[in-house]
Amino acid sequence: MAKEYGLLIISHVNEIATGLAKLIDQVAADVTVKTAGGTEDGEIGTSFDKINAVLDEFKEDKILAFYDLGSAKMNLEMAMEFSDKEIKLYETALIEGAYVAASLLQADVDLETIEAQLDPLVIKE
Amino acid sequence: MTSIEKVSQWIEIFGEKITANREHLNKLDTAIGDGDHGSNLTRGAAAVKEKAAENDYDNLANFFKDVGMTLVSKVGGASGPLYGSAFMGMAKKAKESDDMAELLEAGLEAIQKRGKADVGEKTMIDEWAPVIESVKAGSFNQDVIDESLESTREMKATKGRASYLGDRSIGHIDPGAQSSAYLFEALLEAGVIDG
Numbered sequence: 001m002a003k004e005y006g007l008l009i010i011s012h013v014n015e016i017a018t019g020l021a022k023l024i025d026q027v028a029a030d031v032t033v034k035t036a037g038g039t040e041d042g043e044i045g046t047s048f049d050k051i052n053a054v055l056d057e058f059k060e061d062k063i064l065a066f067y068d069l070g071s072a073k074m075n076l077e078m079a080m081e082f083s084d085k086e087i088k089l090y091e092t093a094l095i096e097g098a099y100v101a102a103s104l105l106q107a108d109v110d111l112e113t114i115e116a117q118l119d120p121l122v123i124k125e
Numbered sequence: 126m127t128s129i130e131k132v133s134q135w136i137e138i139f140g141e142k143i144t145a146n147r148e149h150l151n152k153l154d155t156a157i158g159d160g161d162h163g164s165n166l167t168r169g170a171a172a173v174k175e176k177a178a179e180n181d182y183d184n185l186a187n188f189f190k191d192v193g194m195t196l197v198s199k200v201g202g203a204s205g206p207l208y209g210s211a212f213m214g215m216a217k218k219a220k221e222s223d224d225m226a227e228l229l230e231a232g233l234e235a236i237q238k239r240g241k242a243d244v245g246e247k248t249m250i251d252e253w254a255p256v257i258e259s260v261k262a263g264s265f266n267q268d269v270i271d272e273s274l275e276s277t278r279e280m281k282a283t284k285g286r287a288s289y290l291g292d293r294s295i296g297h298i299d300p301g302a303q304s305s306a307y308l309f310e311a312l313l314e315a316g317v318i319d320g
């Protein structure tokens with residue numbers, strides 16, 4: 001059964017994003033995980049348009065987002081300003097943060113508790 | 126009074142400079158980044174040119190908004206959202222003012238809001254801030270552009286990809302400051318600011 005929150009992974013490299021989604025699927029089969037990795041033409045980078053399009057694909061209205069490097073965050077924040085969805089951006093280490101969030105979402109843990117678990121994983125400002 | 130003709134000329138010249146100096150920008154970005162700054166912006170400049178040719182603008186706000194949105198979509202990297210935000214910030218300001226110093230200041234504010242950087246962190250802001258001060262003071266010229274650019278060489282990057290290099294970022298001109306230097310050279314050449 002689908003959950004209240006969906007999970008978005010943004011990376012400069014498509015394979016990093018899809019690889020992490022694969023890792024997460026194993027422990028959180030019911031959580032919707034979508035990725036925006038690389039640029040539109042498959043190069044290394046992040047793309048506002050791509051993030052924007054992926055956000056629209058979620059049927060969930062609330063999304064937890066995780067990213068790798070700084071410019072991914074800037075593109076994500078721009079997309080957040082254009083989106084109607086409620087998106088929360090986390091400054092954790094990408095893999096650990098997304099993994100923890102997905103595992104807890106799968107177990108129907110509430111957001112406050114999830115965020116408490118994410119706190120020690122924050123490594124970006 | 127800032128005219129739409131001069132402003133569109135400004136952006137056109139900026140695009141030409143970026144395109145002509147693509148390899149130089151890539152080289153600067155190779156030293157302290159990932160080597161794509163010139164390619165990123167050249168892609169954006171081509172898209173902006175195409176967009177501008179499709180439309181007949183009669184006000185600054187609409188023009189800046191299209192430039193900003195196009196840059197966000199096409200440039201990518203850090204500089205896409207940063208330059209994009211700058212022009213969208215100018216678009217918003219242009220609804221109430223056509224004073225170039227005020228417009229540029231709104232652009233800088235938008236860059237800072239997006240990237241959370243301040244002066245002295247070895248970014249494009251180190252080009253924008255002194256240029257804006259000089260425009261306000263009526264002393265804007267090529268020297269201001271060149272000196273600001275050169276000042277980024279000895280700075281240590283604390284924002285953006287170059288910050289991952291720590292002290293190793295010292296000794297190189299910041300690529301974003303260089304592209305912004307082209308932006309302001311184009312501003313001079315287009316005669317947007319008298320003096």
Ligand SMILES: Nc1ncnc2c1ncn2[C@@H]1O[C@H](COP(=O)(O)OP(=O)(O)O)[C@@H](O)[C@H]1O
Pocket residue numbers: 071154158159160161162165201202203204205207236239240241242247248249250284285286299300301302
């Ligand atoms: N947080 C920031 N605030 C202001 N400017 C920044 C910031 N991060 C990066 N920049 C600017 O962006 C330039 C790099 O742009 P670009 O190479 O296109 O992006 P990326 O670093 O994602 O490859 C830097 O030289 C710097 O001037």
Ligand SMILES: [Mg+2]
Pocket residue numbers: 154158159160161162202
């Ligand atoms: Mg780069």
